[in-house]
Amino acid sequence: MAQDTAQQAPTAPATPARALLPLILPALVVGVGASLLLLGVEAAAEQLQDVLWQDLPDALGVGRYSALWMLVVLTSTGVLVGLVVWKVPGHAGPDPATIGLNAPVLPPAVLPGLLLATALMLAGGPSLGPENPVIAVNAGLAFWLGRRLFPRSPGEGWVALAEAATIGALFGTPVAAALIVSEALAGRAVRGPLWDSVFAPLAAGAAGAITTTVVAEPAFDLHLPPFGQPGWSDLLAALVVASVAALLGMCAVHAFPYVHGGFARLRHPMLALPVGGLVLGLLGALGGHLTLFKGLEEVEELARDPDGWSAGEFTTMAVVKLAALVVAASCGFRGGRIFPSVFVGTAFGLGAHALVPAVQPALGVAAGVLGVLLAITRQGWVSLFTAAVLVSSPAILALLCIASLPAWLLVTGRPQMQLRADGTSVR
Structure with a gap:
């Protein structure tokens, strides 16, 4: 029994509270900033969407969702986004087919073109959401600003905060952010209790979620007929x-x-x-x-x-x-x-x-x-x-x-x- 105990791997000590407390303020700032950027992109896209799909067809006497107007708007959206990818510095980032939710850290010069391409896409009608590019932009901004203000801080920490904050803002709850962070940490060698590792990202996700909830009041419940006792x-x-x-x-x-x-x-x-x-x-x-x-x-x-x-x-x-x-x-x-x-x-x-x-x-x-x-x-x-x-x-x-x-x-x-x-x- 003693031999088995001796062969067990030593448990990493928990992070003391004094080391976690300084993370709260940066996490809250990143959470609020990530949510506001997401809401800003979506608001701009909605304004442009109203112009493209309501004001213009009504002024031209064309059906808002007629086959002709769908072809015109979606092809034109492809032209506009193509111009951004071709001419704007940074070319709106790497090929989106090669990245997922965990986006690479992009240089600051790439981020404006990526935001512009995302807003045009959201307004024009292609079947994609804002999550991947907005996470990439928030991660790039958090990494760049964080390293400038706190040069000794680890860059991956700022990226984790931005990812969690954006996910929390997207869903209006930090639960989704905590789940994604936990799933990502499952494939890594985590030292100490899991909650020490998710403490700061959870704070960022909570700040992003609360900001979105206060400003936009999102609701995901579809109010379908109630489900009774399962059989x-x-x-x-x-x-x-x-x-x-x-x-x-x-x-x-x-x-x-x-x-x-x-x-x-x-x-x-x-x-x-x-x-x-x-x-x-x-x-x-x-x-x-x-x-x-x-x-x-x-x-x-x-x-x-x-x-x-x-x-x-x-x-x-x-x-x-x-x-x-x-x-x-x-x-x-x-x-x-x-x-x-x-x-x-x-x-x-x-x-x-x-x-x-x-x-x-x-x-x-x-x-x-x-x-x-x-x-x-x-x-x-x-x-x-x-x-x-x-x-x-x-x-x-x-x-x-x-x-x-x-x-x-x-x-x-x-x-x-x-x-x-x-x-x-x-x-």
Whole structure:
């Protein structure tokens, strides 16, 4: 017994409180700043979106979401973003197909062009969200300012604060930030208690979430019909919907390097992005205006009338949105993949309800979102959190945890929706 005890690895001591206390103020500053930058980009994009999709078509006497106007606006968005990528210093950062939520630290000169490209994308209608580029901008600013003000501080600490702050601001809660940080730390050798490592990022995430909540009052609950006591049929439905949704997401993942390679052959952003915009316009004409943009407002519209479309219509919207996500991420638009994936999972889950009415809408949506996000992001905790928060039903959480197991087996160890510099998929 004594020998076994002696062979145990020594436990790293906990960080004393006096070492953690000085981290609170920088974390709060980064959290508030990251949230305000995100809200500013989204507000500017919304103003431009109103001009592009309401004021201009009304003035020209064209249908706001007619097929012609979708083609014009999305192709024009490709031209404008292509100009930014081509001419603005820094070229709006690296190829977005090669980066995920954990973005590299970019030089300050790159960040204005990346913000401009992101705002134009959000306003113009491509199926991407703001998360990846805004995280990259916040991380770059926090790293640059932090190292200038505190030269001896570790740069990776500022990056972690910015990432957590932006995730907290995006979801309006620090829980998502804590889950992402914990998942990232799971692959590293962490010294001391986990909460010592997540203390400062959690503070930054909380500051970002509170700022967003006070300023914008975000709400993710879709107010679907309440889910009652779960039964065996609900467990079966969750397992099937989540697994099939994960397989649907994997179709996009496997297509991603081929679609990206096709656009890469065009060899210039002023070709790839306008052509990508044209393809997105055609997809929008096929799937309808609900398949445009990042997808959060459109998800709310679907949820307001879960029986308002047939199973075929829901499935068409899910497939078109997924195809639009692949095209937008492949041709060079700057944006993230979480929010469009939420739309895909929601449409798929409501399609399952329309096909089999015994599948309750809340369960179908939660399981569909879980499966698609697991395939697209490989972020297990965030997938579970996002799926659960959309329906605000504690009874569904246990079903989602069980449904995540077969869905995870379908996606783990397989190609991810992120590419290396040579165009091959990250695993």
